[in-house]
Amino acid sequence: MSDRVSTRQRRLLLEILRETGSHLSAKELFRQAVQRDPRISLASVYRNLHLFEELGLVDGKRLDRNCCYYEVKRSRQHYDLVCNCCGRVTEFESPLIEKLVGEVQERTAFEVTKAVLYLEGYCKQCEGQSKKP
Amino acid sequence: MSDRVSTRQRRLLLEILRETGSHLSAKELFRQAVQRDPRISLASVYRNLHLFEELGLVDGKRLDRNCCYYEVKRSRQHYDLVCNCCGRVTEFESPLIEKLVGEVQERTAFEVTKAVLYLEGYCKQCEGQSKKP
């Protein structure tokens, strides 16, 4: 597994992802990486994020129209809550998703390999903003 | 509502979306529109898709990394199953999603305004392909 995480660049990128703990865009990851190793290139960031995903080390999620956000994969599956107002991302777990997937597989004979799910709305700090422009 | 759907271009775009019944990308919608009205522009497609979304006539969903897919909004909410192999999109409904949203709102005090959900996998015709490259 970590067999293939053998270059300076890969070690650095994983390190940052692990320290940060959540939801970095490629651009932001690049920004942080450059501070520690000015020679790293954006191409390496993308290249290695794809590799990490293939290796199952990292999860990439599209939490908005613009770009993908990456985070180290944890043992427990979770989903995200994205605030329309402040942009903060919080997380939740629920057995209902597994249940939903099970039901769909039975009912439709579709073999599910991945559930893409996130919820948009307003976090506690931003509540009431929903009526604003 | 249809007040503002008053131009030649808007009528044509809605017509195509309604006839097709599902899941057109902006590009594909433009391709079809050009056949009936060679003077229409891609900018009008995007401009009016956004308008239709605001008016609640159309739903835009990002079903893959690349682009948004649009379909006329129907009375009953549904979610999509996207086949990794042939790309076909099928649909399903389930009360579990509403239930999930309710639970999350109670548990986390996050006010949900939208659930973004689709399932990836293999459709009946493509089953068994999951072990392939």
Next chain:
DNA sequence: TATTAGAATAAGAATAGTTCTCATTCTCAA
């Protein structure tokens, strides 16, 4: 019907995220 102000359009330039290309550099097994 003619006028006209404001809305919408076409065309293409601009932008942003991502992927690709390829010459150069690195890694590691022999």
Next chain:
DNA sequence: TTGAGAATGAGAACTATTCTTATTCTAATA
């Protein structure tokens, strides 16, 4: 130490989408 193959950096290319602006259209009014 060497050399083959893997990985990188730099920037070009690509793709979906948004923006800009001169022109055209719409619809309310006279």
